[in-house]
Amino acid sequence: MADLGKKYCVNCLADVTNLRLRCTDCQDIELCPECFSAGAEIGNHRRWHGYQQVDGGRFTLWGPEAEGGWTSREEQSLLDAIEQYGFGNWEDMAAHVGASRTPQEVMDHYVSMYIHGNLGKACIPDSIPNRVTDHTCPSGGPLSPSLTTPLPPLDVSVAEQQQLGYMPLRDDYEIEYDQDAEKLISGLSVNYDDDDVEIEMKRAHVDMYVRKLRERQRRKNIARDYNLVPAFLGKDKKEKEKEKAAPGGGGAGGAAAPSVVASSSAVPAAPKRKITKEEREQRVKLRALCQFMAHREFEEFFENMHKERTLRAKVRELQRYRRNGITKLDESAEYEAARHKREKRKENKSEEGKDGEFSAIENLSGFELLSDREKVLCNSLNLSPTRYLTVKTIIIKDHLQKRQGIPSKSRLPSYLDKVLKKRILNFLTESGWISRDAS
Numbered sequence: 001m002a003d004l005g006k007k008y009c010v011n012c013l014a015d016v017t018n019l020r021l022r023c024t025d026c027q028d029i030e031l032c033p034e035c036f037s038a039g040a041e042i043g044n045h046r047r048w049h050g051y052q053q054v055d056g057g058r059f060t061l062w063g064p065e066a067e068g069g070w071t072s073r074e075e076q077s078l079l080d081a082i083e084q085y086g087f088g089n090w091e092d093m094a095a096h097v098g099a100s101r102t103p104q105e106v107m108d109h110y111v112s113m114y115i116h117g118n119l120g121k122a123c124i125p126d127s128i129p130n131r132v133t134d135h136t137c138p139s140g141g142p143l144s145p146s147l148t149t150p151l152p153p154l155d156v157s158v159a160e161q162q163q164l165g166y167m168p169l170r171d172d173y174e175i176e177y178d179q180d181a182e183k184l185i186s187g188l189s190v191n192y193d194d195d196d197v198e199i200e201m202k203r204a205h206v207d208m209y210v211r212k213l214r215e216r217q218r219r220k221n222i223a224r225d226y227n228l229v230p231a232f233l234g235k236d237k238k239e240k241e242k243e244k245a246a247p248g249g250g251g252a253g254g255a256a257a258p259s260v261v262a263s264s265s266a267v268p269a270a271p272k273r274k275i276t277k278e279e280r281e282q283r284v285k286l287r288a289l290c291q292f293m294a295h296r297e298f299e300e301f302f303e304n305m306h307k308e309r310t311l312r313a314k315v316r317e318l319q320r321y322r323r324n325g326i327t328k329l330d331e332s333a334e335y336e337a338a339r340h341k342r343e344k345r346k347e348n349k350s351e352e353g354k355d356g357e358f359s360a361i362e363n364l365s366g367f368e369l370l371s372d373r374e375k376v377l378c379n380s381l382n383l384s385p386t387r388y389l390t391v392k393t394i395i396i397k398d399h400l401q402k403r404q405g406i407p408s409k410s411r412l413p414s415y416l417d418k419v420l421k422k423r424i425l426n427f428l429t430e431s432g433w434i435s436r437d438a439s
Contacts, residue, residue, distance in 0.1 A: 011035040024050040177219050181212035225294035399434040
């Protein structure tokens with residue numbers, strides 16, 4: 001007797017009580033989904049006949065492996081509830097689906113199957129076309145986020161707050177820009193007997209007040225973006241003094257107070273690196289960009305340029321390794337050690353050669369009285385320091401007597417031929433000991 005309420009497929013005799021396809025052109029033809037999809041034909045029934053889906057609402061759409069065992073009737077109630085109550089009202093949706101489902105189960109099932117599941121991936125596009133414009137943007141009306149959303153308070157001490165007249169909990173100052181702006185609306189009131197002209201006048205007053213609020217907020221944003229408050233308080237100078245006292249940034253006085261921009265962006269302050277002389281000169285040249293960039297953007301710009309220079313240097317180093325046949329980083333350490341040894345040997349050889357450059361005259365008397373250029377001259381002429389000093393003294397003495405008008409006859413030593421005399425005269429002239437006319 002219990003089997004009398006069951007329905008069976010007329011083709012494969014499978015149980016189709018929960019879900020079956022009934023032919024609308026033939027009588028008593030009910031097929032299971034498998035036989036219907038295969039196009040089964042029995043008697044006068046043909047696969048192109050019209051059909052009607054018949055179910056008891058107890059089969060699952062997502063298969064028996066789906067979590068929760070939601071039936072098709074519950075799925076239909078869930079979709080009706082989401083359309084009626086809207087996304088997020090899970091308690092009302094759970095009551096609509098039935099007492100067997102909790103709000104948490106309703107939310108988990110809808111999010112997992114209809115949003116993050118295959119159905120959601122196929123139906124919800126990544127970018128929504130023809131999206132409605134949000135008119136509450138920063139350039140919007142009086143209740144736009146730029147005027148209603150408070151900025152994080154400035155990171156200043158209590159003494160600095162008193163100096164600025166700053167109230168951190170309200171992010172306001174005791175004396176704001178255009179302090180009397182509130183007088184435009186302080187006496188306004190809407191009366192039932194106002195005519196159109198009076199209403200428009202009051203709207204104009206409100207519009208003027210909103211413009212002043214925007215200008216006030218714009219000035220606050222500029223002060224934050226361009227780091228003006230620490231500059232006014234002298235924090236920048238204190239930080240520079242600390243950097244000079246401790247180049248590594250870790251002086252005894254502790255870390256400097258973070259800038260306003262760092263506190264407003266809520267980014268942890270990284271240890272400051274030492275700025276080179278070339279970078280300081282480049283900052284001065286590009287200072288004109290400050291009018292187009294905020295303080296944080298300006299600092300990030302130079303930090304990125306520093307990273308670019310570092311990467312370029314690393315690329316050149318790797319290219320040098322490749323030209324020398326190095327293909328692995330493990331081999332570079334051995335290569336650098338060998339290169340360092342080669343350079344050390346070259347330096348030692350150059351120092352030895354430099355020390356032996358004046359070996360022919362360095363042990364002679366008077367060598368310590370010669371300048372570096374005179375040592376080179378004596379070494380090239382193969383002339384002893386004492387003979388050179390004697391010739392130099394005679395030539396300079398004759399030159400001074402001629403300038404004073406005293407007649408003198410040059411008595412140069414016999415060992416000085418014409419070539420040596422000309423070389424020494426040219427050297428003394430170039431060095432400024434005697435004038436060119438005398439030579």
